[in-house]
Amino acid sequence: MASPALQPVRGTRDLIGEEHRRHHRVIDTARRATALYGFEEWATPVFEDTRVFARSLGDTSDVVTKEMYSFTDRGGDSVTLRPENTAGICRALVSNGLTQSNLPRKVFYAGPMFRYERPQKGRYRQFHQIGAEILGAAEPLADAEVIAAGWDILTRLGISDGVVLEINTLGDAESRDAYRAALVAHFTAHRDALSDDSRVRLEKNPLRILDSKDEGDRRIVATAPTIEPHLTPAAAAFFDAVLRHLATLGVPTRKNPRIVRGLDYYSHTAFEFVTDRLGAQGTVMAGGRYDGLVEEMGGPPTPSVGWAAGVERLAMLLSASPAAPRPVAVIPVGEAQEDAALGLVQRLRAAGVVAEIAYKGNLKRRMERANKLSARAALILGEAEAAAGVVQLRDLDAGTQDSVAIDEAIRRLSA
């Protein structure tokens, strides 16, 4: 190497081979599962007007205040690499004039997100999320259905038994304001015993204290009021309905009054699918109801609910890594047979068989190549075979070999 090798930018990584196959398995499974629930896939831009995020996520959230990749483009506009996709989906709903008809809309997405954070296990600066949103549905049936779709994906991925759904309600605006006041009163009374972090939270976002990992904080949290007595009758009924529907759908739930979401746009249902298998990054899929977000984007009131999941985290939970397909290797003996071999390899592909032709070397070289590709079979085509209209069909696992007609070889391999 003449000059120092270039590294991927901190917090980014290349997805190659097995790693990419795991990601693909997660996304593909999610895509298929959500399609069964009627979700259609959207792709919104990877960067947006900075205001799309600043407005929606909340001015005090860490994501907005210190984790966004924002820059001024050559035209002088402030744009931001999306840190999440819900805001972009809502913006797209409004931009495309879809707020007036055909609601609710069920949207699935998958793609890279960007946050300037210190990388650690299951957390990268460029990471990937899948997500599902139901836009324009105020009914608890919608909450239950998106959550069920998420649970379905975890089940299809074979990782649902290590994951639990923790669920809570943040109530409507009235409930939330009342609860917030009660919490502030409680924590203010214990202000001196709170951690430094939590004293800051008390000013910025008191609900977050419920989430604190500090031991001293946890003692104070243990005696903190819960939201239930502060829920309006309507909000309480809503939560009950969501829980009932989830039970009907067979999604196991665990009520956790300490679940709060980090982004400001949530109300009513808040949930996290968590696991203890990923160290500090236990949340694998999370979301909730965001009834005011579309309005923030300049649309009409459009109650909505959804979730996002980290592809890296789901991929890490996969027990078996998906195997690469095993090709059939077509091997010409000598350059004179290369064109005949090329024709044969293309016929195999047309028949739906994964096929490769070894490019160079003598028979031994090309057989070694076939082995490296972990080919399941080799088709050896030499001068003698060409003259007879046959091919040597070698089973590379069994080590057995037959001389068969070309059509017969293709038939056997595509079976």
Next chain:
RNA sequence: GCGGCCAUAGCUCAGCUGGUAGAGCGCCAGGUUGUGGUCUUGGAUGUCACGGGUUCGAGUCCCGUUGGUCGCCCCA
């Protein structure tokens, strides 16, 4: 943004209290000029992350930087 640990061949790692680098795997070639995977023989490969310091001498000790990793914060 804060803290712990780590950085030696393509990969996984060894290298004692400082004396100028090794293994396994992989790679290349031969044993076998129409047969891989097994076996066997031989071979190549390192600015010991980078920069500075201490020392007669640094992979080894010290400082800084970069990167990785785990945790805090935050979040998927």
